[in-house]
Amino acid sequence: MGRSVQLPRIIAQWFAARGWLVRAHQQAMLDAAARGRHALLTAPTGAGKTLAGFLPTLADVATNPAEGLHTLYISPLKALAVDVQRNLLTPVAEMGLDIRVETRTGDTPAARKARQKEQPPHILLTTPESLANLLSSPEAAAMMAGVKRVIIDEVHAFGTTKRGDQLMLCLARLQRLAPALQRVGLSATIADPESWAGWLAPDADATQVEIVVAEGGADPAIDILVIDDRIPWGGHNGRWAARAVMRRIEAARLAIVFVNTRAVAELVFRDLWAENDNALPIGIHHGSLAPEARRKVEAAMAAGKLRAIVATASLDLGLDWGDVDLVIQMGAPKGASRLLQRTGRANHRMDEASRCLIVPGNRFEYLEALAARDAVQAGELDPDGFRPGALDVLAQHVVGCAAAGPFYPDELYDEVKSAAPYAGLTRESFDAVLGYAATGGYALKAYERYQRLVALPDGRLRLRSAALARQWRMNSGTIVEAVAMNVVFGSGKSRHHGRRLGQVEEYFAGQLRVGDSFMFAGQTLEVTGFDGADIHVRMGRGSPKVPVYAGGRMPMTTRLAARVRGLMNDRARWPGMPDDVREWLAIQARVSRLPGEDDVLVETFQRDDRWYMVVYGFAGHPAHQTLGMLVTQRMERAGLKPLGFVASDYAMACWSLDPVDDPRPLFDPTVLEDELAEWLAASPFLRRAFREVAIIGGLIERVQPGVHKSGKAMSVSSDLIYDVLRRYEPDHLLLTAAWTDARGKLTDVARLAALLEQAHARLSHVRAAHVTPLAVPSLLTIGRERIGDSADSALLLEAEALIAEAMRVD
Structure with missing residues (x-):
């Protein structure tokens, strides 16, 4: 193993002045860097993870001072990059090191970006989107040639997403520009470090990637809010407990209140403010706020001027505000890893427990919260499913490479294959992407606007014009928000x-x-x-409307769903549950049955003039949404006159004019692929998926100088191209990419297929005499859709009648 690397005196003195010792995992990171190895560090909150990542950089620059870019730091969030800069500048200043640290994100002024190309800092903190933009510059080769390290923080946020595809393509390019580049990944919540090491540095042999695991740390303290042993029947965001939550905020030094969507952030902020009797300063933070508004809130938080902040995922990764002593999760966390990540925002000290309070929205969410806490306490995190890199992202990357300068296709192919998501990319697929990037494909090559690449006599490809490079930089990125x-x-x-x-x-x-x-x-x-x-x-004043935002719904993970099933069937755990939940489960077991751990429970019953079927699949909202589409389509063909359906993470409920006497044929898995293809082709899902891949792939421009492109105009453009390709080039690259996205992200076909196979093998059908306790949350959702949110009294009467009927034991 060799001797451990010693810190330069100036850094060692800084540690000593604080009474600190270099932790074992920090020393391991120093040693790995000295041996020229890539490194993956997994460390709990408060373990000095970020400092461990930067320590080799600080030591190297302190010992061998030189101008030029030394280290790139990649953050999944703009806010995290700004926060890391703030926390890094303090020790750099205290050590007296001559090291310049700057950020470069979409919020960075153009003048500073231009100056950074001419006079780069020693450490540049950026995001995948800004890095891709920077690499598309002709100056990138000179700027990046001396880069020695790239640090990817919260690496788990990238691996299974298109942003991860984009990042790894960028790292492949960086490795070519700076062959000795060391890659470093940091995370607190990865379940399989060996797989992540392969993703981080796929070309390296196992001995070249050091996996460092930080030991120790206090276990998190996670509580679930229950008031008077009562948990609501419906709802999903915990707003029912706003007053109790406000009292917890008053007792804390500083609290982060996490919610799962931007719309809920606005609602929860309003609810808390209404209960804020002491007028404590509370902020709100989400991705739709202007950069200036977000920075103002972040600065107030860092300065200790706030007592609480309501936030979405815009703040749940790595932010280090030492005074935060309480995290509150409104609604179920949807995954053990996400719960651990958010809990870790409190008490950034390794020897102190991070405190989290979960506020379940309903009884199913209570079980989910309990299951998530069990998983965290058992050290069981959610596994990550790596998948092949997306072709629309690769197409965008190819044009970005051309923007930096001409390239040889063979060389670019080898470079692309060195990125883990594209390691299995065939030359045929690469050539198809290249052809699309050059001409738009067979059906579109006659249109000049899609002619982007031209060939040089020596076989290289270059961008057709400088204007295309500018347009590419304005429209690049893999995050497609609604207009x-x-x-x-x-x-x-x-x-x-x-x-x-x-x-x-x-x-x-x-x-x-x-x-x-x-x-x-x-x-x-x-x-x-x-x-x-x-x-x-x-x-303004009065009763306001609440903005809606596309996306944002996070499905419950498969592993967490299995734990929820286990809790329902483990009667030894029932005495520790609130009275409401225990009674709910007990009466369900008497009037129907509980979903088993390995079967699919289907209940049918009549209510008023309609017949209901409730399927407890525990497969997540996207899969249940698709199941609803599939099952009602099959019911229509069977003449059962379906009227509609609703879906949640736990169940799908549909209603019809005629009863479903035997549900088994409705769950036949053998014709899933054909039916799904037929349904997707006719549904808005495929068109929506195509619009996203067309934007990422560069067929549709999001931004043009001085032009506001309306959503209607973008949809018309997308639909026209979609119809042309479906008719004249059905195997077009972007149609294939759209099918892949629609099957995965939008409809979760993999979990749906597993659910159908499970139902085919073990389906339990209960013909209930009336609505059952477990069915109430689904029927309450139907009630809200029928009545509308403004009809509070009517909805309340409907809910009371439902609950009374469900809890009746004949």
Whole structure:
């Protein structure tokens, strides 16, 4: 193993002045760097993970000072990059090191970006999108030639996503520009370090990747909020407990209140403020707020000027605010790894327990919260399913490479295959991507706008014009948000004359009229006018509407679902549950039965003039949503007159005019592929998936200088191209990519297929005399859809009748 590397005196003195010793995992990272190895560090919250990642850089620059970019740090969040800069600048200044640390994200001013190319800092903190943009510059080769290390923080946030595909393609390019580059991955929540080491450095042999595991650390303290042994029947975001949550915030020094979607963030902020009797300073943070608004909240948090902040996933990765002593999770966390990650935002000290309070939205979510806590305490994290790299991302990358300068196809193919997601890419597939990037494909090559690459006499390919490079940089990236409109505070004719608060989706904005009020940035705003892409607002009052946002729903993981089933069937655990939950399960077992650990329970019953079927699949919302589409389609063919369905993470409920006497044929797995293909082709899912891959793949431009492209215009463009390709080139690269996305992300076909196989092998059908306790949450959802959220009294009466019927034991 050899002797351990010694810290330079200036850094060793800094450690000694604080009474610190170099932890074993920090020393291991120093030693790995000295041996020229890549490294993957898994460490609990408060273990000095980020410092361990940067320590070899600080030691090297302190010992061998030189100008130029030394280390790239890749963050999944802009906020995390800013936070790391703030936390890194302090020790650098205290040590007296001559090291410049800067950020480069989409929020960085253009002038600073230009200066960074000419005079790069020693350490550049950035995101995958900004790194890809930087690598598309002709100056990239010179700027990156001396880079020695790249640190990927929260590496688990990348591996199974298109952002991960983009990042690994960028790292493959970096490795070519700087062959001695060392790759470093940091995470607190990966279940299989060996697999992640292979993803991080796929070309390295096993001895070249050091896996470092930090030992020790206090176990997290996770509680579940229960008031008077009562848990609601319906709901999914914990808003019922706002008053109790506010009391917990009052007792804490600083709290982060996590929610799962941006819309819920606005609602929870309003609820907490209504219970904020002491007028404590509370902030809100989510991805639709303007950069200035997010930075203001982050700065206030870091300065200790807030007592709580309501946040989405925009703050759940790696942020180190030492004064946070309580994390509150509103609604179920949907996965053990996510719960551990968010809990880790509290008490950033390795020897102190991080405290988290889960506020379940309903009784199913209580079981899910309990299961997630059990999993964390058992050290059981959610596994990550690696998949082949997306071809639309590769197509974008190819054009970005051409923007940096001409390339030889053979060389680029070898480079791309060195990225883990594309290690299995065939030359045939690569050539198809290359052909698409050059001409748009067979059906589109006659259109000049899709002609992007031209061949040089020596066989290299180059970009057709400099204008295409500029356009590529404005539209690159793999995160496709719905088309949005700017929310501008003030009555100026342009957003430049008002204060930009952020964005809401165009679909929601289209429902607004002058004088309407809506919630945004934690405030009630009144619409005063519209100007192109801008909604002008002022402070409002009354009952506001709440913005809607596409996506954001996180399905419960498969492993967590199995634990929920186990809890329902483990009667030894029931006495420790709230009275409401224990009674709910006990009466369910008497009037019907509980879902088994390895079967699929299907209940049928009549209520009023309709017949209901509830399927307890525990397969997550996307799979149940697709199951609803599939089953009602089969019911229609069988003449059962289906009327509709609803889906949750736990169940799918559908209703019809005629009863389902035998549900088994509805779950036949043998014709799934054919039916799914037919349904997807006719559904909006495939068109939606195509729109996303067309944007990523560069067929549709999101941004043009000085032009606001409406959602309607983008949808029309997307649909026209989709119809042309379906008719003239059905095997087009982007249609294939859209099918892959629709089957995976939008419909979760893998979990659906497993559910159908399970139902085919072990289906338990109960013909219930009336609605059952487990069915109530689903039927309450139906009630909300029928009645509408404004009919509170009618909904309450419906809910009371349902509950009374379900809890009746004949």
